[in-house]
Amino acid sequence: MSAQVLTYLFVGASFALYVGIAIWSRSSSTKEFYVAGGHVNPVANGAATAADWMSAASFLSMAGIIAFEGADGARYLMGWTGGYVLLALLLAPYLRKFSKFTVPDFVGDRYYSQTARLVAVVCVIFISFTYVAGQMRGVGIVFSRFLEVDINTGVIIGMGIVFFYAVLGGMKGITYTQVAQYCVLIFAYLVPAIYISIALTGNPLPMFGLGSTLADGSGVYLLDKLDGLTTELGMAAFTSGNKSTIDMLFITAALMAGTAGLPHVIVRFFTVPKVRDARISAGYALVFIALLYTTAPAVAAFARMNIINNVDGMTYEDAPSWFSKWEDSGLIAWRDKNKDGVVQYRGGNALAPAKPVFTGERGRSGERILGNSDSTSENELYIDRDIIVLAHPEIAQLPNWVIALVAAGGLAAALSTAAGLLLVISSAVSHDLMKKTFKPGITERQELLLARISAAVAIGIAGLFGIYPPGFVAEVVAFAFGLAAASFFPVLLLGIFYKRMNKEAAISGMITGLVFTFAYIAYFKFVSPADNNPDHWWFGISPEGIGTLGMLANFVVSLIVCRLTPPPPAEVQALGENIRVPH
Amino acid sequence: MSEKNNQAYWHANLRLMLLLLVIWFSVSFLAGIIFVDFLNQFHLYGYKLGFWFSQQGAIYFFVLLIFFYAWRMNALDKKFGVEEE
Numbered sequence: 001m002s003a004q005v006l007t008y009l010f011v012g013a014s015f016a017l018y019v020g021i022a023i024w025s026r027s028s029s030t031k032e033f034y035v036a037g038g039h040v041n042p043v044a045n046g047a048a049t050a051a052d053w054m055s056a057a058s059f060l061s062m063a064g065i066i067a068f069e070g071a072d073g074a075r076y077l078m079g080w081t082g083g084y085v086l087l088a089l090l091l092a093p094y095l096r097k098f099s100k101f102t103v104p105d106f107v108g109d110r111y112y113s114q115t116a117r118l119v120a121v122v123c124v125i126f127i128s129f130t131y132v133a134g135q136m137r138g139v140g141i142v143f144s145r146f147l148e149v150d151i152n153t154g155v156i157i158g159m160g161i162v163f164f165y166a167v168l169g170g171m172k173g174i175t176y177t178q179v180a181q182y183c184v185l186i187f188a189y190l191v192p193a194i195y196i197s198i199a200l201t202g203n204p205l206p207m208f209g210l211g212s213t214l215a216d217g218s219g220v221y222l223l224d225k226l227d228g229l230t231t232e233l234g235m236a237a238f239t240s241g242n243k244s245t246i247d248m249l250f251i252t253a254a255l256m257a258g259t260a261g262l263p264h265v266i267v268r269f270f271t272v273p274k275v276r277d278a279r280i281s282a283g284y285a286l287v288f289i290a291l292l293y294t295t296a297p298a299v300a301a302f303a304r305m306n307i308i309n310n311v312d313g314m315t316y317e318d319a320p321s322w323f324s325k326w327e328d329s330g331l332i333a334w335r336d337k338n339k340d341g342v343v344q345y346r347g348g349n350a351l352a353p354a355k356p357v358f359t360g361e362r363g364r365s366g367e368r369i370l371g372n373s374d375s376t377s378e379n380e381l382y383i384d385r386d387i388i389v390l391a392h393p394e395i396a397q398l399p400n401w402v403i404a405l406v407a408a409g410g411l412a413a414a415l416s417t418a419a420g421l422l423l424v425i426s427s428a429v430s431h432d433l434m435k436k437t438f439k440p441g442i443t444e445r446q447e448l449l450l451a452r453i454s455a456a457v458a459i460g461i462a463g464l465f466g467i468y469p470p471g472f473v474a475e476v477v478a479f480a481f482g483l484a485a486a487s488f489f490p491v492l493l494l495g496i497f498y499k500r501m502n503k504e505a506a507i508s509g510m511i512t513g514l515v516f517t518f519a520y521i522a523y524f525k526f527v528s529p530a531d532n533n534p535d536h537w538w539f540g541i542s543p544e545g546i547g548t549l550g551m552l553a554n555f556v557v558s559l560i561v562c563r564l565t566p567p568p569p570a571e572v573q574a575l576g577e578n579i580r581v582p583h
Numbered sequence: 584m585s586e587k588n589n590q591a592y593w594h595a596n597l598r599l600m601l602l603l604l605v606i607w608f609s610v611s612f613l614a615g616i617i618f619v620d621f622l623n624q625f626h627l628y629g630y631k632l633g634f635w636f637s638q639q640g641a642i643y644f645f646v647l648l649i650f651f652y653a654w655r656m657n658a659l660d661k662k663f664g665v666e667e668e
Contacts, residue, residue: 071637078615081642082645085645088652089603090600208628211627211628212629222629224629252612252616253612274667275667276653276667279657280653283649283653290646577589581665
C-alpha cells in the first residue's frame with residue numbers, strides 16, 4: 001500500500017480511538033471537568049502529563065534543531081526535563097495538598113487577593129494561547145504534507161477532534177485521550193529511530209546507538225565520524241557548541257523554571273488522589289518524557305549523517321521523491337550556484353535572506369527558482385529544521401507504514417498539547433474569572449456549561465491562529481517560557497516555602513518579572529530586531545534566556561517588599577503551615 | 584500531631600530536598616554547561632563525557648532524583664506519622 005493510503009488509515013484509526021475514549025469518559029460535574037474528579041491513577045497521569053507536555057515542538061522540531069545545532073541543542077534537552085525535578089520537589093505535592101482546580105485558584109487564595117488572581121488569569125490565558133497557536137499550525141503542516149489536503153482543512157479537522165473530546169469530556173476526557181495519544185506518539189517516535197539506529201550502528205537502542213561504532217565495519221564511533229564530516233564540509237563540529245556559556249545557563253534555567261511554572265502542566269497534578277501520588281506521578285511523567293528526549297539527540301545525529309551522505313554530491317535530476325515533495329512545500333530549496341547540476345551541502349546559509357522566496361519558475365535542472373540573493377557561502381541547500389523528523393524515515397528509505405506512523409504521532413503530539421492548553425484557558429475563564437470573580441452566584445450546572453462554552457470559543461480562536469498564523473509564532477514561544485519563569489514560578493515557590501510572603505510582595509514581584517521579561521523580549525523581537533545579537537544583549541543573555549533574569553528580579557523585589565509590608569493574616573499563615581504536611 | 588513533630592518533618596524534608604537539588608544542579612548546569620569542555624576530554628564509549636551529560640546523562644539523573652525523593656518522602660511520612668490514609 002502507498003504511504004498516503006496507510007497514513008489515512010493510521011490517522012483515521014487513531015482519531016476513531018480518541019473519539020471513542022471521549023464518549024466513554026464524559027464529564028458530569030465541574031470537578032470532573034476541571035481535574036477529572038481527582039482520582040486519576042498516578043501512572044496514567046504520568047502518561048497524560050507526558051503527552052500534554054510533549055508538543056509539536058518536542059515531536060517535530062526538537063530533533064531538527066539538534067540536528068543542525070549539535071551540542072547547543074542540549075538547552076532544550078536539559079531545560080525541558082530538568083523542570084520536572086523542580087516540579088516534583090518544590091511544587092506538585094504542595095499544590096496537590098492545597099487541592100483546588102486551577103493555578104490562579106492557588107494564587108488568589110494564598111495571597112488573599114482578587115488582584116493577584118486576575119494577574120494570574122491574564123498570565124495563564126496569554127501563555128496558553130501563545131502555546132496553542134503553534135500546535136494548530138503543526139496539525140496543519142502534517143495534514144498538508146501527508147494527506148495532501150489544504151492546511152486550513154487540516155486545521156479544521158484537528159479542531160473538530162479536539163472540540164469533541166475537550167468540550168464533552170473536559171479534563172476527564174482529555175486525560176484518557178492523552179494516555180492513548182502518548183502511546184501513539186512514543187511508538188511513532190521510537191520505531192523509525194530504532195530502524196535507523198540498527199541500520200547505522202547495529203544497536204537497536206538509539207540512546208546507545210548514538211555512542212556506538214558505525215555498522216560499516218570501520219570501527220569508527222558514529223559521533224567522531226559525524227564531527228569529521230561536518231568539519232570537512234566547513235560546518236561547526238557536531239559535538240561542539242557555539243552559544244556562550246552564560247547564555248546556555250540562562251536559557252536552560254529559564255526553560256526549567258518555565259516548565260515548572262506552566263499552568264497546563266501544574267494542573268495535571270491536581271488530578272491524582274493523594275500527595276504521595278503527586279510526587280511519584282512526576283517521576284512517571286519524566287520517565288515517559290525521557291524516552292523521547294534521550295532518543296531525540298540520536299535521531300538528530302542520525303538525520304544529519306544521512307542528509308550529508310545522501311544529499312551532498314547528489315545530482316538534482318536523480319533526487320529522490322521526498323526531496324522534490326518538500327521542495328514543493330517550500331521547506332527545502334536549492335540554488336545551483338556553480339551550475340553543475342549537483343547539490344553541494346556546506347557550512348553557512350545558502351541564501352540571503354536565509355528563508356527561500358520562490359519566484360514560481362523552474363530552473364535548468366527543474367528546481368524551483370529563488371528570488372533570494374546568494375550568500376557568501378558555497379552552500380547550495382536550504383533545509384527547514386521542522387521537517388527533519390517527518391522527512392527522516394523517507395530519507396532513510398524506511399517502509400511506508402513507518403512513514404504513516406510518524407504522521408499519526410505528530411498529530412497525537414500536537415492535539416494532546418492543544419487540548420490540555422484549551423482546558424486551562426476554559427477553566428481560567430469559567431472558574432477564576434466568572435465563578436470566583438464576577439458571578440459568584442452561578443450554580444455548578446451553569447459553571448459547567450460556561451466551561452464548555454469557553455472551551456469551544458478557545459478552540460475557535462486557536463483554529464484561527466492555525467489558519468492565519470501570526471508571523472511571530474516562533475518568536476512568542478520564548479514569551480511563554482520566559483513569562484512562566486518570571487511570573488508563576490517565584491510566586492508559587494515563595495507561596496509554599498515562605499510563610500511571611502504576602503500579597504503586596506506577590507503582586508509587585510509578578511508585575512516586575514512580567515514587565516521586565518516582556519519588555520526585553522518585545523524590544524529585541526519586534527522593536528529593534530536588528531540589534532538582536534550578543535553585542536547588544538544585557539550580560540550576553542538572549543531573549544530566550546531573559547526569563548531567568550526576570551525571575552531573579554521577581555525574587556528580589558518580592559523579598560524586599562515583603563519586609564516593608566504587614567504579614568499575611570493568621571488564616572493564610574495557617575494555610576501555609578497546612579500544605580506542608582500530607583495528611 | 585504536635586507542631587514540634589511537623590517542624591521536624593519539614594526540616595527533614597528540606598534537608599533531603601537541598602541534597603537532591605545540589606545533585607540536580609551538578610549534573611546539568613555544572614557537568615552539562617559550565618565544565619562541558621573540560622569533561623569533553625574524557626570519553627564514555629563513543630560519547631565525549633560533557634556531551635553525554637548534557638544530552639543524555641542529566642536526563643537519567645533527573646528521573647532517578649524524582650523517584651528517590653518520592654521513596655524517601657514516603658518513608659519520612661511514615662516516620663513522622665503524617666502519611667495519608
